């Protein structure tokens with residue numbers, strides 16, 4: 725595995741290679757969720773590039789940028805074992821200058837759900853993903869379905885800015901008890917981890933109701949909200965796959981999303997129905 729830290733060096737190197745490139749952008753602290761993205765990329769491409777970059781512009785001042793888990797040694801090993809060809813490991817100065825051009829998330833879809841309480845978050849995500857895609861110029865790029873709003877906004881960016889990369893959405897990986905894998909799970913104490921199981925339980929509750937043909941969004945949301953008590957709830961929402969509001973669930977075209985705070989940690993999850 726080759727480790728490259730500057731955009732110029734990576735661009736130069738990739739120019740000499742005529743292969744399909746699968747790209748997995750990450751912020752490190754890699755877990756099974758990331759590994760499943762890498763595995764998909766490995767299956768579908770001749771060359772696999774992973775980036776590890778904790779992007780400062782997607783954190784607001786009061787968020788956990790300084791605390792964000794760093795596991796550089798373990799991450800490198802995981803990449804090596806998973807068959808990554810190139811690990812791109814830039815620092816902030818390699819990616820950002822002083823008077824920056826940046827992207828703006830769409831005014832509606834970028835400022836609801838997670839964007840409502842983190843208004844600059846998706847501007848930062850879109851900007852860094854655009855930069856990384858321009859550096860790597862991959863054939864396919866891999867994102868987890870767990871960050872459904874991020875996936876939706878990046879898909880919109882690729883479409884609206886006429887970019888030619890193909891986006892591959894990969895299923896969420898869960899612990900055996902249902903907790904969705906997240907780099908932030910390591911912040912949870914034993915008790916908080918137990919509390920966090922309310923999230924997947926609420927999603928499974930929604931799925932059960934829908935299986936029993938209870939399809940009214942307000943009815944499902946109310947039961948989910950009750951089941952999540954006493955957690956601090958940022959949102960419980962049921963939308964179609966284009967992130968539009970619906971009144972009734974349409975199986976095969978709907979998405980149930982939850983974001984809560986457990987202790988000090990924001991956790992989000994969803995199921996696609």
Ligand code: PAF
Pocket residue numbers: 749750751777779782849852853871874
């Ligand atoms: O999902 C993430 O890890 C990040 O938001 C991403 C896409 C790597 C951009 O920093």
